[in-house]
Every structure is written in structure tokens, then in C-alpha cells.
Amino acid sequence: MSFSSIGGTYGLSGSGMDIDSIVTKLMMGQQAKSDALLQKKTVLEWQKTSYNTVYDDINNFRTTTFNYKLQGTLSPNKVSSSNTSVVTATANAEAADVNHSLVVAQLASGVNLTSASNVTTGASKDTIVNQFYDGVAPTGLYKFTIANGAASASITIDPNGSINDLVSQINSAGINVKASYDSTLDRFFMSTTNTGSSAGLSIVKTEGDASWGGDFFVDKLKLPSDVATTTGITGLNAEFKLDGVHLSQASNTFSISGVTYSLTGVSPGATGATIAEKLDSGQATTISVTNDTDKAVASIQSLVDSYNKILADINGKLSETRYKDFPPLTDAQKSVMKESDITAWEAKAKSGMLRNDQTLASLVNTMRNAFSNPVASITGPYNSGASIGITTGTYTEGGKLYLNTDKLRTALQDDPDVLSQLFGASGKNPDGTIDPSSQGIAGRLYDGIKTKMDQVAQIAGTTAGAQYDTKSSFAKRITAYNKQITNAADRFDKVQTAYYKQFNAMEVALQQLSSQNSWLASQFGNSNG
Known part of the structure; x- marks a missing residue:
């Protein structure tokens, strides 16, 4: 049994x-x-x-x-410029449908510095000691304060580090200053990422004896001597006359009364010793703001x-259509059906749910x-x-x-x-x-x-x-x-x-x-x- x-x-x-x-x-x-x-x-x-x-x-x-x-x-709105080499523009819905007159005397700029000539004097570029002091390290530390307008940072140069290490220290200082070194050209570059008269570059030594060979940035990196002063070198504001009124902006892109202007160049004929003279002599560019019917x-x-x-x-x-005669298939039913038949059945079973x-x-x-x-x-x-x-x-x-x-x-x-x-x-x-x-x-x-x-x-x-x-x-x-x-x-x-x-x-x-x-x-x- x-x-x-x-x-x-x-x-x-x-x-x-x-x-x-x-x-x-x-x-x-x-x-x-x-x-x-x-x-x-x-x-x-x-x-x-x-x-x-x-x-x-x-x-x-x-x-x-x-x-x-x-x-x-x-x-x-749509905007047209009579001279795109001077200005381009866009407008939002708040801009009035009018023509504006613009004369540009000066573009906004930051500070851009470049080595006046090759900077390397040593046999190797692997460290600052070898690149600028021919292997003989200067005594003590070299510290400096780098400022851009109201922002500043204190940095110490490591003589055993490379010039690229110095570049990284400047770039990470958080003061809108970017530095770079081109080993092929053997030049050092430094610039502000902001523009206008509030932008500037000042690099003042706070520590470093004579063994560093004077001012490192002026004498070794061969930057303009003005940068080594507390006032430094400053940027320029954009100077222009809009609808007859002299205005200044720290950037070449700015918005006024719903129109965003992007200055691209100085107006033709804008000559003279002063900004006022340039504004008076420059040829005006017309900015036309109209409704964009096509876009609407x-x-x-x-x-x-x-x-x-x-x-x-x-x-x-x-x-x-709701097919009530096609309920969902059970596993047992699917087991004896072809895949194509299952697909066809479920298409009807799912139809008409709403x-x-x-x-x-x-x-x-x-x-x-x-x-x-x-x-x-x-x-x-x-x-x-x-x-x-x-x-x-x-x-x-x-x-x-x-x-x-x-x-x-x-x-x-x-x-x-x-x-x-x-x-x-x-x-x-x-x-x-x-x-x-x-x-x-x-x-x-x-x-x-x-x-x-x-x-x-x-x-x-x-x-x-x-x-x-x-x-x-x-x-x-x-x-x-x-x-x-x-x-x-x-x-x-x-x-x-x-x-x-x-x-x-x-x-x-x-x-x-x-x-x-x-x-x-x-x-x-x-x-x-």
C-alpha cells in the first residue's frame, strides 16, 4: 500500500x-x-x-x-538693430513698441594681463625654484594679497611647487580672477572674469626678502608694474548714449525698460579725447521694437x-469599445494558447477601460x-x-x-x-x-x-x-x-x-x-x- x-x-x-x-x-x-x-x-x-x-x-x-x-x-516682441556690429537686442513683453537711438563710446572691459616676454630663466619648469631661480631656492616665504575690487585673498607661493600650482591657488581664491600659464609660449596670463570700473587687479607683496628677486609678478612673470600697487589696474564701464542720455554700465549686456542690449562694438565715427566727444561724434544705431505677430x-x-x-x-x-466577453485570461487559459492569440485577446480585454x-x-x-x-x-x-x-x-x-x-x-x-x-x-x-x-x-x-x-x-x-x-x-x-x-x-x-x-x-x-x-x-x- x-x-x-x-x-x-x-x-x-x-x-x-x-x-x-x-x-x-x-x-x-x-x-x-x-x-x-x-x-x-x-x-x-x-x-x-x-x-x-x-x-x-x-x-x-x-x-x-x-x-x-x-x-x-x-x-x-521682436527687435531689429540697424548696426549689429555695435549692438544686438531682445525685448520682453513689457518693452514699448518704439525706436531707440544708441551711440556707444566705450565697451565695458575687465583687466587682462599678459607677460611682456618669455618668463623662464632656468633649465627646468618643474618647480618655481628651477624655472625662475636656476635651482637656488630663495630664502623665506613669498606672500601676497591679490585683490579684485572689494574682494581679496592672501596667497603664499611654494618655491618647490610649480607655476601651475600657483595658477590653481589664484583660480580657487574666489575673487573672480583667472590665471593660466602657456608652456609653449612661456607666458603667464591673468584676467578678471567681471567687467566694469569696479573690476580690477592688484597684487601686493606682503612678505618676501631680496632673494626672491624683487616683485615676483613684475620681475619674474613680467606683468605691468601698475599691478603691484594698492590701486592696481581697473576695468572700464560701457559708456553710451541711449535716446540722448549718457549712461554707464559695468557689463556690455544690460536691460533697460524691457529691452536687453548686447553691445558688440564702438559706434562708427566715435572719436575724440573724451567720452563726451566720442558720444557726440558717434553715428547712432537704431533699435526698433515691434510686436512679433508671427510669433504670437x-x-x-x-x-x-x-x-x-x-x-x-x-x-x-x-x-x-468595451468587450465584456473578453475578460482577463487566467494562467491556465494562457498555457494552452498561442502568443499571438494571447496578444489579440488582451488587446480587446484592455479596450474601453474608461x-x-x-x-x-x-x-x-x-x-x-x-x-x-x-x-x-x-x-x-x-x-x-x-x-x-x-x-x-x-x-x-x-x-x-x-x-x-x-x-x-x-x-x-x-x-x-x-x-x-x-x-x-x-x-x-x-x-x-x-x-x-x-x-x-x-x-x-x-x-x-x-x-x-x-x-x-x-x-x-x-x-x-x-x-x-x-x-x-x-x-x-x-x-x-x-x-x-x-x-x-x-x-x-x-x-x-x-x-x-x-x-x-x-x-x-x-x-x-x-x-x-x-x-x-x-x-x-x-x-x-
């Missing part, structure tokens, strides 16, 4: 019954219940993933709409395209209304999307937008601020609350999408993984199914174990009966003999 452990292949001892097959059939009802729970959980997970994908998509679109609350997007139109077209893309995605999910979803349908309506409803705070003719050429297609197109660029250009010509008013209106009430009817299109989209995103987050969270989302409705339902599946698995094991125990008992009883029959037969046989 041989019996396997419960759940294994049965060694039939006398009944002639396939116990494993019988138990499997008996457990089919329990297995069906477990499979149904797992399938329901899987559908929820698919729906949650679909929601999370929508959340990411609408969040990205919402980020895009924020730019349409900004003046730089709604009222772009392209910007609105980009918004319409982005809107249509997200709208098509959402409408696609709302109308996607079909006719009311939250998404409400989002679509919110987005449509942002463009179609007039902005109550605007009293002029351009108070809605349609008034500047943004219209909705036919009903069958699900709210797709179209932009009539000619109509938009006409609106911009009539009122250059039309986009700023229509898209950027804040809609704020005196008490700080927002009135959606007076709010601009961009604000309506931005706030309206946020409201729907919050609703989606409550329904399905913001991430597909239930392990990272425990508060959304879907996460709670999935957790509940996990518990039911665990309980069903426990019940399955208990019922299956009970069946095997019953069949074990039956086998034992049959074996005992068989043994008794054999004994009785042997007894009758003995008595007949």
Missing part, C-alpha cells in the same frame, strides 16, 4: 480511481471563484493604469497652458494643436467652455476664442479646435494686447477670489484641469502602482480584492486538503477490506484442504 502526500500524484492501491483527477474536478467551482476575483482585480488595475495615464497627459498639457498666462507668450500666431497655433491632441486622446478613451467615464467627459466640457465662453471682464469685441478665430469643428469631431490665422492677425493689428487680455485676464475679485466668467482662457484651462486632476487622483491616484497609492478609491478596491483572493486561496487549500483526506480515508478503508477478504479467502482455503 502506498499513499502520496496530500496534493501529489496518488499511488492507487486498490480502488482503481484517479484521485488527482477527481479532486481537480471537484475543485473547479472553487477555482472558478478564485479566477473570477483575480479577473475583477486585474480589470481594476487596468482601469487604474488608464486613469493614471490620463492624469499624466492632462498634467503635461496643464503645464503648457501656464505659459499662456505670461506676457512673454501673449505679447511677444505661431504660439496660439501651438496651443490649439496641443489642445486637439489631448482632446483626441481623451475622446478616444471615452469612445473606445468608456463613457463621467469625470473625463466633464473634463472635455471644461476645456471646451474655456474657449467658447466669453470673458466677461472684456468690453471690446475680442472677448472669446471665436472672436479671434478659434472655433470648434462639427459635433462629430468631438470639440476639435480650428484657428483662422487671418482673423487672429486682424485682431492683433487692431489691438496688440488682445491675447494678453483674452488669455491672461486674472479674473480676480476685490476679495481675492477668482470669477471664472471674468478669467482668461489660459486661467480657465489651468484651474479647470487642476480640478479634474484632483478628482482623478481621488478616484485612481497619480501612480499605477497600488503599493504607492493607498488612498484612492481604486487602490482601496484593489486592496479589498487582494484580501478576498488571499482568503479564497486559504479556502481552496482547506477544501482541497479535506477532499484528499477523505479519499485517503477511503483508500485505507478499501485496503483494510481487501486485506480482510484475502484473509477470509485464505481461511476457507485452509479448511477445505
Whole structure:
């Protein structure tokens, strides 16, 4: 007599019954219940993933709409220069659409120093001792203070270090001074990284006896002697006349009244001994600031395209067919199917997860209304999307937008601020609350999408993984199914174990009966003999 452990292949001892097959059939009802729970959980997970994908998509679109609350997007300007060898310029939305006159007498500069000739006097460049003192080390230390304007640092030269070590000490001093040494040219270079009259270079020795050969930077590195004074050498401010007014700037790039100027050269004809003479004699460059209609139109077209893309995605999910006759496949079902058949089945099983979803349908309506409803705070003719050429297609197109660029250009010509008013209106009430009817299109989209995103987050969270989302409705339902599946698995094991125990008992009883029959037969046989 041989019996396997419960759940294994049965060694039939006398009944002639396939116990494993019988138990499997008996457990089919329990297995069906477990499979149904797992399938329901899987559908929820698919729906949650679909929601999370929508959340990411609408969040990205919402980020895009924020730019349409900004003046730089709604009222772009373009700038031209009559002489780009003197100045180039850009302008933000705050710049007035006017022509500016500019004469440049002097560019801003920092301090740039270069060795007057080759610096090496020794046979080797590996150390300062060998490079400048022919192997005979000077006595004592050489310390100096290097200053750039108000910033300064104290540095000690190591005679046994190299000139590149000195370069590193200067560069890491944190005073906007950069040094370098070109071994091929055998020259030392030093400059300030800032410009203007506040920039400067002063290198003053604070310690070092005569054995160092005088001032190391002047006598050994052959820099101008002025650098070894406390006043040092200073940079220059940019000197220019803008719209007839003499101004100075520490940098060649600066912003005035919304226009950013980048000076590139001195004005032609700017000659004379003084800055004033140069400004009076220089030829003026004209900087023209105008509305960039092309950029504004392209910007609105980009918004319409982005809107249509997200709208098509959402409408696609709302109308996607739901195949209820194609539930998620169980592992047992997959095991007897071809891979291609599994793929085709699951494509239908996952279809329509958000079909006719009311939250998404409400989002679509919110987005449509942002463009179609007039902005109550605007009293002029351009108070809605349609008034500047943004219209909705036919009903069958699900709210797709179209932009009539000619109509938009006409609106911009009539009122250059039309986009700023229509898209950027804040809609704020005196008490700080927002009135959606007076709010601009961009604000309506931005706030309206946020409201729907919050609703989606409550329904399905913001991430597909239930392990990272425990508060959304879907996460709670999935957790509940996990518990039911665990309980069903426990019940399955208990019922299956009970069946095997019953069949074990039956086998034992049959074996005992068989043994008794054999004994009785042997007894009758003995008595007949």
C-alpha cells in the first residue's frame, strides 16, 4: 500500500480511481471563484493604469497652458538693430513698441594681463625654484594679497611647487580672477572674469626678502608694474548714449525698460579725447521694437494643436469599445494558447477601460467652455476664442479646435494686447477670489484641469502602482480584492486538503477490506484442504 502526500500524484492501491483527477474536478467551482476575483482585480488595475495615464497627459498639457498666462507668450516682441556690429537686442513683453537711438563710446572691459616676454630663466619648469631661480631656492616665504575690487585673498607661493600650482591657488581664491600659464609660449596670463570700473587687479607683496628677486609678478612673470600697487589696474564701464542720455554700465549686456542690449562694438565715427566727444561724434544705431505677430500666431497655433491632441486622446478613451466577453485570461487559459492569440485577446480585454467615464467627459466640457465662453471682464469685441478665430469643428469631431490665422492677425493689428487680455485676464475679485466668467482662457484651462486632476487622483491616484497609492478609491478596491483572493486561496487549500483526506480515508478503508477478504479467502482455503 502506498499513499502520496496530500496534493501529489496518488499511488492507487486498490480502488482503481484517479484521485488527482477527481479532486481537480471537484475543485473547479472553487477555482472558478478564485479566477473570477483575480479577473475583477486585474480589470481594476487596468482601469487604474488608464486613469493614471490620463492624469499624466492632462498634467503635461496643464503645464503648457501656464505659459499662456505670461506676457512673454501673449505679447511677444521682436527687435531689429540697424548696426549689429555695435549692438544686438531682445525685448520682453513689457518693452514699448518704439525706436531707440544708441551711440556707444566705450565697451565695458575687465583687466587682462599678459607677460611682456618669455618668463623662464632656468633649465627646468618643474618647480618655481628651477624655472625662475636656476635651482637656488630663495630664502623665506613669498606672500601676497591679490585683490579684485572689494574682494581679496592672501596667497603664499611654494618655491618647490610649480607655476601651475600657483595658477590653481589664484583660480580657487574666489575673487573672480583667472590665471593660466602657456608652456609653449612661456607666458603667464591673468584676467578678471567681471567687467566694469569696479573690476580690477592688484597684487601686493606682503612678505618676501631680496632673494626672491624683487616683485615676483613684475620681475619674474613680467606683468605691468601698475599691478603691484594698492590701486592696481581697473576695468572700464560701457559708456553710451541711449535716446540722448549718457549712461554707464559695468557689463556690455544690460536691460533697460524691457529691452536687453548686447553691445558688440564702438559706434562708427566715435572719436575724440573724451567720452563726451566720442558720444557726440558717434553715428547712432537704431533699435526698433515691434510686436512679433508671427510669433504670437505661431504660439496660439501651438496651443490649439496641443489642445486637439489631448482632446483626441481623451475622446478616444471615452469612445473606445468595451468587450465584456473578453475578460482577463487566467494562467491556465494562457498555457494552452498561442502568443499571438494571447496578444489579440488582451488587446480587446484592455479596450474601453474608461468608456463613457463621467469625470473625463466633464473634463472635455471644461476645456471646451474655456474657449467658447466669453470673458466677461472684456468690453471690446475680442472677448472669446471665436472672436479671434478659434472655433470648434462639427459635433462629430468631438470639440476639435480650428484657428483662422487671418482673423487672429486682424485682431492683433487692431489691438496688440488682445491675447494678453483674452488669455491672461486674472479674473480676480476685490476679495481675492477668482470669477471664472471674468478669467482668461489660459486661467480657465489651468484651474479647470487642476480640478479634474484632483478628482482623478481621488478616484485612481497619480501612480499605477497600488503599493504607492493607498488612498484612492481604486487602490482601496484593489486592496479589498487582494484580501478576498488571499482568503479564497486559504479556502481552496482547506477544501482541497479535506477532499484528499477523505479519499485517503477511503483508500485505507478499501485496503483494510481487501486485506480482510484475502484473509477470509485464505481461511476457507485452509479448511477445505
